[in-house]
Amino acid sequence: MTYLPYIQNTCEYPTRTNGPIEGINNKIKVLKRNAYGFRNYYHFRNRIILITKMFGPKQKGIKQQLVA
Structure with a gap:
């Protein structure tokens, strides 16, 4: 069967x-x-x-505040 692996994947991952x-x-x-x-x-x-x-918005780096 040519399509057996694809059919098995469908049964294993139905969502x-x-x-x-x-x-x-x-x-x-x-x-x-x-x-x-x-x-x-x-x-x-x-x-x-x-x-x-x-596209995704560019991630801005998080600046950590220095605690004295």
Whole structure:
């Protein structure tokens, strides 16, 4: 059986699905349909990153207070 390992993984981990990835793909496809006005690839790419929230805010370092 070619797909036996995949079937076993599905049985072992039933809560893990590809639903979140499918949601991201759907958002990208909708943007692609509406994005005929983007002038270049980088504008389109940046819009994908913004819509899918694939960016994270920069972590600020925690400053420790000195206790005298």
